[in-house]
Structure formats: structure tokens, C-alpha cells
Amino acid sequence: MKKRRNRSPYLTAGLILTGVMAALILLGFFWTPYDPTAISGSAKLSAPSFAHLMGTDNFGRDIFSRMLKGAGTTAVIALSTVLLGGGIGVLVGALTGYFGGIVDEVLMRLNDALNAFPSVLLALVIVSVLGSGKYNVVIALSIVFVPSFARVSRTAFAALRDANYVKSARLMGASSRRILAVQILPNTLHVLLPAFTIGFNNAVLAEASMSYLGIGVKPPDASLGYMLSESQSMLSAAPWYALCTGMTIVLLIFGVGLIGEGMNRQNKGVG
Amino acid sequence: MRYTVKKLTAFLFTMVVVSLLTFIAFDLISGDPAQAMLGTEVTPEKLAALREQLGLNQPLLVRYGQWLAGFFTGNLGTSYNYKLPVGQLIAPKLGLTLCLSFLAFVLTVIVSIPLGMWSARHAGGRADALFTTLNQFFMAVPPFFTGLLFTWVFSLMLGWFVHGKFPGFGQDAVGSLWYLLFPAMALALPRIAMTVRMLRSTILSEMNKDYVRTAISRGNDWGMVLRRHVLKNSLVPVVTFLAQTMAEIVAGSIVVEQVFAVPGLGRLLMASISNRDYPVVQVIVVILALWVVLAGTLADVINRRIDPRLNLGGDAQ
């Protein structure tokens, strides 16, 4: 039965903002106003203008173009992390939550213990072992995110394990796979989807932090975090560098955050 | 009494798991420590001798036991890089990082509780949409960006503190505390926003409960209902949330310390990771995990005092 719900204005606003960012990023994959790596002696450290929307850095590079590329890297990494780590986590959580048993107990205790690790810390360590670079960052972050997705998923699936309609499906002889996919999964989406938005934002934050520290994505790959660390030394001379780069990160997270907020409100019927 | 024992056991179990996993992980990835220490001076004889001396030929669990015992005797291993005992390296910096984390945590609690109550009280009102939007916005601001902004505004423009020159508690306690305030605020800002959101949501769902109706039927006004009944009932999930916030603050402090050039564990950790100085990394990870688990255990104990029903078995959700 289709529920008639008013779409939350937060959801709309979030989708619009994220949509704009996504469009810009997509554009950036194919075209940027300037070559992000092009050094220009004449235009060093110029403030934002029509020619350079976000000004130039100390090498004369156009910040806007670099920002587009950097945002792209960050977004792709975050998305990959959430799909990989989230996908595995949800699957693990679904299976243990639904089937229960000793495996479930053990994994739950393990999960509780893992909760103690600040996740960025763990990611840092993994990346330090694997080496820097965007693929390793995705792997490290995915590993780190699996437990939290598994926890959310497990709770959701375990709650519905004994629901009446699941029981009747079982009685009718439906296979477990079918039950999980058709009966339970659609009813867990209202907690899983917001969790994905939160995961995405955490991934953006983690990736930016790591690149800022120099242990994440490194040149020649563009990265907002790395740009931010560069901008620190020119704070007095060119504050727009830090401001624009930082604001990009903020807008990215803000947009997705609004989507999550909108989803939560819709679920509660508040709007 | 029985409960305390149970909690202590859970705490110890978690710490054992955490430290064991850490130890195994680093054992696997670190290669041969004797090799690392000798570096270019390695010869087969020296290698064998050093390995024997460091006790590297013993089985894993024995080495783990020895390492763990070291925590209690104060011998935490030796840094590959600095050739100094890890304990000596860490000691001065540990206090600083914990101080910063604690400061950020206190700021979070002091600001978010009244703000959360206010936002719940005015939910659905005219200011609500603006408040929620601002809230989401502040949740989106990474602490290291805020740190940069604070540095720009408060240090470079206003000169309220001198960036990069952390006085040190030995030299100037008040000045040091003042200096730490800025990274603490940067850390606290997104946490405050998240806690406010959480508190507001909890309070609002409590307001729908039956006992609120009873309280009103007795002549309480909304303020009294909030203060006398709802606040306490909203506390349990918030306390648990705050413990988690502690974990996130600790993680964030690693980065923020870099921004403000605070000589805490963060910088040591980063350097050690780059240098593959695993003894140091190992110990720092376990200590930070300890701090977090402690916060979680404390949260649980507090919750059981607040809500006696939790003592009947089962944990707070």
C-alpha cells in the first residue's frame, strides 16, 4: 500500500544541493575552466574574480578547477567506501541478525569491542601499512566502516526476524534468501538509507582528514584535504584558498546531511 | 555488587580483545623488528643475537603476555625511531591530548544540554526550521577546517593567541589552557550540533509519553514537566551518545593538534606511522582505545544510576 507522505523540505533542499554539487563534480571530470596543474607565474595569489572564481594559489593555479577535481576524488572515495563497506556490513548484519545463533553472539561482542577504536585512527593505521593512494584509502575506510553498518543492519533485521508476516512467509515455504530480500529488506530501508548518508559524510570527513595529514590521497591526485593543508601556510596572504576549499567540504557534507535529516523526518511523519 | 563485577569483567574482556587484536595486527605487519632496529648494520649473527635478546622467537601469545605485562610494569617497548622507551616518549604528550579531549568534551556537554532543551521546547515553532538547518550546517563543518578558521580569525587577525607557540603547562598553565580552548572549540562545534539534535529528538519522543499527561494533570507547567520528568528520562540514550562522542573527539584531536601545533599524541602518532615505528603506534592505539572504553563503561554506570530498570538485566539500548 502506497503511503501518502508529504516530502520533507529538508529532503528537497538536500537533494537540490547535493544534485548541484554532483553536477559540478561530474562536469569537473570532463572539463575544468583551467588546467588544475597549470602553473602561471603572473596570476599568483589572486583573490576570487570572474576570471578565477576562487582565486589562485601560490603557484598561480586556478583554485576552482583544483577544487572540482578534489571534490570529485573525495566524493568518489566516499561513495566507494559506503558502497563497499556498507554493502558488506549490511550483508553481514542481515545474515547474523536474521539467523542468530553463536555466530551472531560472537560477532556482536566483537563489534562492541571494535566500537572502542576511534575509526579514523584505525583507518590511519591501515593506510600506513598499505601505503597512501586513493585505492588504499577506500579499502582502509571500507574495513573501518563495516562494523557500524553491520550493527545497524543487524538490529534492523533481527527486529523483523519474528514479525508475523515473516513467519507466514516462512510457513508458506519461502526460501531464506527470498524472505531477506523481499520481505525484510524493504522494511529496513528507512533505517539503512539514513545510515548510508551518515556513512558517506563520515567517509568524506575521514578522507579529508587523512589527506590533510598527508597520509591519504597525495599529488598528483587532487584532494580537498591536501589543498586545505597547503592553504594553511598562506592564511594571511590568501585566506580565500582555505575558505573556498573548506566550504566545499562543508557543502558536500551539508547537502547529504540534509537528505538524511529529510528522510528521518519523513519516516516520523513530521516533515 | 554483582553488577560491578560483571561490568569490570566486560571492561577487561574488551580491553583484552582490543589489545590482542592490536598486538596481532602489528605483529603481522611490522615485519622483523630486529631487522628494523639494525637497519643497514644487519649481519646474520647480529640479527640472530638481537632476535634472541628481544625474545622474538617465543610464541605469539607469550610475547603478547609479556607486552601486556609491560603496561603494568611501565615497560612499553622501545621506539625504533627514537631508540627511547615508548613510555618516556608518550608521557608528556598523553596528558596534553587527554586534556584537550576532556576540554572539548566539557564544552560539548555544557553547551548542548541547554541548547537541546531549548530546541525541543520550541520544536515546530517559527525558529525551528532555521535552527535545524543551522544545526545540520554545523554538523558538516570538519574540526580541522574550523581550526583553520579560528587560527585565521583569532590568531592572525585578532591576535588572541599566538599560533604555533604553545606555552606548555610547566611554563604557563593559564596561557596553555587558553591556547587549548581554541582547538577544543573547533573539536566541540560539530559534536555540539550532533548532541543537540540527539537530545532534541529524545526529548520530543519522551514528550509524547503518558507520564507527561499525568504530570500536566497535576498542575505542572511545561517548564516543570521538562525539568522534573522529561529531562531525566531523556538522559540515558544521551549519556550513551556522549560516550561515543568522546571517542570521536579523541579521533578528531589527532588532526586538530596538527592544525594548532599542539605537541600532543597526535603529532607523535603521525610521525610514528610515517616512520613505521610500530611499538609507539601500538601503545598509542591501545591507550586511546582504553580512554574510549573507559568513557563507555562510565556512561553505562551512570545510566544504571539514572534508570534503575537497567539493573534488571540487559544493557541500555
Place this chain on the structure above:
Amino acid sequence: MLEIQDLHVKFHNRTREAVAGISLTIPDGEILGLVGESGSGKSVTAMSVAGLLPRRQCSYSGQILLDGTDLLHLPRALLRARQGKEIGVVFQEPMSAMDPLMKVGAQVEETLLLHAKELTAAQRREKAIQALADVELPDPEGVYNKYPHELSGGMLQRAMIAAAIVTRPRLLLLDEPTTALDVTIQAQILELLKKLNREYGMSMLFISHNLRVVQKLCTHVAVMQRGRLVEEGLTDAIMQAPQQEYTRRLIAAIPTRNRPMARREDGCD
């Protein structure tokens, strides 16, 4: 003492009125039972008397006179002064109606704290324990120090009643107080209420969908259907000789030992 005059209540999100013109009187010392099925408007009427109407979500008119003062249009602050002091309320589910994190004693005292500010803490405690004894709880001091989840449903409902009567209110409002309880406990609570009515002359408005319970306790009965008053009068009179068809049907629906069930048409027994 309590007079409801032409009460109308309509919620903004509904089409028909919840209460469509009710007029009732409860003289001092009387127990009036307000009976009806779900949706009849009996709870809304009770909430209106208790001052618990969400004024922003509905429109209302009429008068609810408690000793001459119209509660329905009283400003909030003045209404609050009377809530708990002159009107005591007992709700259906004691377990959820009580604050789970506050000791029972503190909740019983709450109305004293709000309305009898001249009392010291020790005096409040004494009165609360006295009230707990009045509702026939064994070990009132022990109950005073317990949390709601440590008591059974029946004991907790007695405590709720104690909380409502500790200020000796003019009117005691009970919204389905026995519905959530076991039948044997139900009977005990009804006896307790009768005793309170006798000893303190406390007027009561007793809401229920259960005619049998009402018959046991209430001196007068009013029947509601779809927001309107169908019939009212002395309980015995109505039960023996109901005037309205609806009342008749309600009475007929009571399963009893003595009345034979109507035979099934197909001859099965």
C-alpha cells in the same frame, strides 16, 4: 458541584465533533459513570474536565463549571492552580502513567509540592504515606520508596489513586482505571473507590466502556454515543428499565452467568 453545560469539542483534523452538546451535573458526593463505546466522546469529555484539552488542536464551546468557575475558558495559569488540587485524575495504564524514573512516593507528593507550598518536606512525606495507607496498600512506607516498575499493576493503580486524592480534591476523574487490571484486582479497586467516596464524600466521574463495572460502582450513569448523550439517570433505574434503544443494546451485550445466551439460529448449542 460539577456542571457541564452544552459542551462541544471538535478537533481540527476530524470532520465530526468529538463531543456534540453534552450537559451533565455531578452533585457533591455522587459517582457518575460515563459509559460508551470507543469513539463515543467519553474520554474527550473527561479530558475537557481535567483541563487536558490540547487547546490549539481543537475548537470548543460550552461551559464546565466547577463550583461556579468555568474551567473550559479559564486562562492556563489559573487552570493549573486547580489541576491536581481540586481535580484529581487517575488514568488507565498505571505503568505508563507514572514517571518510570521517579520514586512512587515523590509522585504521590507531587500535587502537594505544587499546591501546598506551605508544607515542609517531612509533612509532605507524612501525608503521602497516609494517602498510600488510605488506598489500602500494605507497607505504605515501603511503597513510598519504590520505583513504579517494582510494583504490580494493581498496587500501582492504588498508588495513582493515592496521588490523586492526597490533596482531597473536589472531584476525582477516573479514565478507565480498571480496564488494564485483572478482574479480581478490578473488584478490589472498585471497593476502594466506594470507600473513598463514603469516607471523604469525594465526587467522582468514572469513564468506562464496561457497563458491568459501572453498575457496581456508580450511583448515576450517563450513556454517550457518537458525541451525544443518549440517556442518563440513576444506575438502577437505567439498568432495569432503559429508555433508549442504544442503552438497551449495551445492556444486552453484557455477558452474565444468569442471562441465557440467545440461541443460535442453526440449532447448535
